[in-house]
Structure formats: structure tokens, C-alpha cells
Amino acid sequence: MNVNEQRRRLVGAMGLLGLSGCAAVPTSAVPTSSVPTSAGSTSAGPTLAPWQPGQLDIHHLAIGRGSATLVILPDGTSLLIDAGASANATDVSVATRPGPQRRAGEWIARYAQRHLAPTGARGLDYLLVSHLHPDHLGDVAPGLPQSRHGNYRLTGVMDVAERLDIGTLVDRGFPDYRYPGAGIERAPFAANYRAYVTARQAGGGAVQRFEAGTDRQFLPRGHRPVDERFGRFAVRNIAVNGEVWTGRGDERRATFPDPATLADRDRPSENMCCAAVRIESGPFRYFTGADLTSDTFNGDLPWRDILGAAARAAGPVDVATADHHGLYDGVSADVARTLRPSAWVIPTWHISHPSLQQLEHMFNERLYAGPREVFATEVMHENALMHRRLMQKLRSTRGHVIVRVEAGGERFRMLVTDNADEADRVIYESAPIRSGAIKPA
Template structure:
């Protein structure tokens, strides 16, 4: 396709979005676009991506279990289904254009329930014949299968110590059964490479697209070739959150970062090596959009990371009232640290958080919650942000932000 034709298509799509009345469904994906959906189910974190050639990637699929803690967000749009099934329904709606409805890649940033699911008293057994329960990632697969899954510790699940939780045992049974019976493949995440997540349909059309593996288990890309450096001292105990995997998705001039629950804001007296965000930020450089590390909790989004990455948009994935933290909010909103900032956008604002944060602090965020969709135009020179309703499955637009120009590389 000629460059002039691509530019014309981009202008037409841009007009459609800017002219789109709120209350209408999000326009369907078109080849050449990239979409990044931060999906709110109330049960944890999940991001679904459609790349320019139609390749698809699911990042995490959380399920924190029955709503028994008033500090947790409720299942959305309602509790008639579990979060994994709501995610699958969202995804299958969005990929209606595909003949093969399989998701190409699934990726777990780390092994916590709000990112992968667990095993609960209300968890049902799979109906496909395996001996495992449905929650989070396993429940998504039940309704919307994927071809490959990548995580930080396949196949042993022994690093740095044997992981013997019910959730991991269930996940291993899921992998084993579906590998044998449904040809599901699994891989260990490889820090530094740009060859693990690749376009599967028409890669030759989009030479400006890349996914770079930035970090996993404290091993951080140096920015040179595929070289990495281990940040954590050998033998030191490190939390699961800080072992999170992180990737940078690039399309033209547009860059996006998702690093699961990485953290780096240190309390007084903590060893400097426990700050994983600072070396990750240096490796990343400036991005247009960043999902807030560790849901913007008190231990994440430190000053060095924000000053290195300088995102225009920060998306907060919220499933607990503590994900609204005043000190973290002040860091993220500080334009001396990040002069590029345009919006901090939460997927949900719990009522208890509204009372705690207060009116003046709430002015630092944009919108009152929703599925947060980043829609990148062909060639990756500009993008929009769309907030969709979470009250039902209409996927209607609540508001449109942009278009925003990407930083030239």
C-alpha cells in the first residue's frame, strides 16, 4: 500500500473518531490500526491488544475471587459471570473480524491472582475434560482460546524458589492438559529479545512494529542489542511483584509500556537494588502511554521512572481502594518530573476512594472510569484515547481524548 493511501485512510479514521458522538459503540478495528484495551472487570487486571496486521495479545487476566472485602471493586458489569468469562466476551466481540477466533498470544506478567486468577470456593471445573479449575487466564481460555502463552518461569516454576500455591498447581495442570489435547504451547519470557512476540499475519507490511522484552525476574534490557543485566543480587529474597515481566510495544513513533506490578519507590533505609523501576525506566526511554506499575500503589511509579519514561498518558488499572494513593498521585501528576503528561486515567474510582482522595485530588485524574482504549492510527504518528462504558456489553463511548501526536524518534 502506498504511503499516501495510508495517510488518507488515517485521516478518514481520525475524522470518524473525532466526529463520533458519545453513546455510540467504539468503531471496529481496521487494518493498519493498533488497539490497546485496558479492560475493567472489577476482578483484576487485563489488557488486550490488536496489532496492525490483526495479530492479538492478551496481557494478564485477573480474578481475585468472590467479592467479600468491601475494599475490592465489584465484578463488572455484574456478578452473573466470573471476570475471566467477561474478559473472553469482550475479546471475542472485538475480534469478530477474524475467521479464526483464537488469540495469538497470552502473556502473564507475574503469578498473582489479580493478574492470573486463583482457585476459589466458587471456581468451576473445566468442561473440556481437564482436571483444573476456571479462574482468570484458565477461564478466558475456556471461552476464547489462545495459541501460545508466555510467562516468567515456564516450565519449572521453581525460580527463585518452588512456587507451590494452589493457583500455580492449577495453572500447571491447565498447561499440561491443553498442551497434550489442544496443542497449546508455552514459553519462558526472554528478557532483551524482540523476537518472542512477533506479527503473525503480515509482518512485512509493518516494519515499524516491534515488541521488546524489557525485564523479567530482575534481568533488565541494557538498550544494546539483546544484552541484559541482572539487578537483583544472587540469593536475595525479592517479592513476586518485583519479578514482573515488562514489554515495550512500538508502532512507528508510538511506544507503550506494561510492566505488571514492578515497583521501585523505596522506604527509608531500603537497599537501592530493590528499586527495579529506575533501571527499567532508563532502558525504556520516553513512551507515549504507560500502564501505572503496580496499579499506582504506594511503592510504585517513582520519580526516576517517571522522569525517564515521561508518558503522555498513564492508565491506572484499579481493583482495590488502596490503588488510589495520594503520594503516588502527586508523583504521577508532577509536571516537573514529566512535562509530557496529558492525562492520568483510572479504569474505576471506588466511592470510598472518592471520599478519601477528595475533590481537589480527583482533579488530577481524567474521567470517572471505564474500559480505557488506546487507538493508534496507521503509521503510528498519532493516537486517541477512548473511555467505554463498563455498565453493560454495549461498549459505548463515554468520551474521546485526542488526537495526540507521538514523539518523533
């Protein structure tokens, strides 16, 4: 039996177990990235049921080259957060999934198209670029094709925009991209993205700067009617560029000192400037801060714990991403204690994702009590070997991770689908989890 065949059998068996609603699927046996795959390979198991009006779906795509999260709100309004396409070599990062036949951004666009079909919408309503890094917007490398619409190359966000209509593009730096003055806007990948923004503007496309504090930047577009009984849903902007929601109305406060007053080495990093959001449906809460970090240089500069500030603004949630891909400077003990989710999703794609200490924070029941599940989009074999002790506790280490919130938001399920092809086969499905199950201490 070759590895592909082994994998298909394993995935098939897991799909069957997953369907039973059993939470005890032996996911330590989930194959890691050392397993070669190709698009078009068949895997047994049920297919992910389509989105239905009233549901909130949050898909963490396992494309192998960075972050991409597709959100479908209860009325069918769609938001894509990032479309990463890193150019890192495959000895240190996951290969493009499902395979090398297409670029990461093309796979992301096709995934979105497929899952937006039941909403009736023609394209994406919103695309949020959390910050200006290649694994969130697309790197440039020799040989990438030029766009038909402007003087920029097709990668990541630009590949998505080439294939899908985008209602409003939102990012942290528009229109001048000068904050915090570190010059990242001149890096080749950022310059390529800005050339796309310029072309988009020239063509009359909407572009906005992400505004911390408001819950009216990502307004519902009403593609499908939603029963009033199902209550409120919204996207709350929590933080960007060091500005954080105060919890009162749309108010925000600045937490970073003026960069002009800081030594170069102390300036906020690009990661620290990420846009963070809380997505809500009824009592359900989800938080993501993209690559926000909590490191303070061992307490020297407390204001650098921007992930901590954003987590406190968001409050306890049901599902959270392990920000900055589960790296050493992401989920501090304090962040875990504050967010206290029932499920963590780690957007992993690099050999260093995640770190053992971050896993320890996520699993540690001294930080917060109650059951929790941890998922990673794809952990490299080398990382899995090194972190075996806690890696065995992960529900999955490969596949798209989907949060499916029932209409009304009272309950949700976690699902994992196979990223070896585009069949959306379910390889894990949790039992229903009650929203707000883990209460503040």
C-alpha cells in the same frame, strides 16, 4: 430519577461531548463504583468503532477483579496480558463488571472475542501471564467449575483458555516456576494455573518462558496485510525475574543478587519478578511493567528498584501503565521522569488503588513538562473521597481505557468505554495526540 437512570443520562451526555474531540470532558463527574449496574443496561452514546488493519489498539479492561489488557497489533496479531480474577470481598474491591452473572475471566474472553472479530482470527495469538498473582491469573474459591480439559478450576486465565484458542502461552516461571524460591508456585491459585499449564502441554499447546531483551517472542502472525508505508511494529521484552534489556540487540543483564545469598525478607517479591514489555508502532511507544515496584526499603537495597531499571530500559514513551495499580511502591518520581508519557493508565480495582503520592508523581510538571492525561479503570468511591484533591484531575475513574494508535503510529487517541454492559459505548474520546510529544529533557 434512580441512580441507573442518572448514570445513563450522564454517560450519554459525556459520549456526545467525547465525540466532539473536546479534551475538557468533566470527568470528575464520572460515577464511581458505588453505582449499581447490571449487564444489558442500555447507555446512550456512540459505539467504539471496530479495529482496522494498520491500527494498534491497547484495551485496559475494567472488569473489576484485576488486570487484563488486550493488545491488537497492526496486522491483527493479538496479545492478552493477564486475565485477573481476584476473590477479594466487595467491601474492599470493585464488583465483577459488567455484573455478577459471569465470572471475570468469562467477561474478559467475551470482550476479546468481540474485539478480535475484525482481525479474522479465531482466537488469541498470545497470552502473557505477567506473574503468579490472583489479580493477574485468577484466584480459586469454593464453587468454581472444573475445566473440561484437565484437573483445574475455571477462573481468570483458565476461563479465557476454556473459551478461546490460545496460540502461545507465555509466563515468567515456566517450566519449573522455582525462581525466586519463595514458594509462591505452591499457593492454591498458582497450583491451579500450573495444572492448566500441564494439561495444555499434554494437549500439545505451546508454552514458553518470557525472555527478557528479545523483540521476537511475540512475532506478528499476519492475519491482515499491513501497508509497508506504515513502518515497523513490535513487542520488545523489557524485563523479567530481575533481568533487564540493555538496549543493545537482544542483550540483557541480571540486576537481582542470587536469591540464595539473601535473607528471606530481602528476596525479590513476586511483583518484582513481573514480565514488562514495550509495544511500538512507528514512533509510538507504550510501556507496561504489570506489578513491578520501585521500593528500595528507603534506599537500603537499591537493586530492588526494578521498575526504575525497566523504565530506563524502555525510555520515554507515549503511554504507560501506573504499575502495581498505582500503589505506594509503584511510580516513583524517577519512574515518572523517565517514562514521561502523555497518558497514564492506572489499572485500579481495589480500595487502595491508587495512592495520592503516585497521582502526585503522574501530574507533577516539575518531574516532566507538558500536558498529560490520567485514566483509571475503576476507582472505588471510598478511595475517590479520600483522594479528592487529585482525583478531580483524572480523565476517567471508571470504564475500559483504550489506546488507539493510528496506522503508522504518528498519532493516537485515548478512549473510555462504559463497563456497565457489553455495548462498548464511548464515554470519552481525546483529541488526537502526537506520538513523541513529550521529549526527553
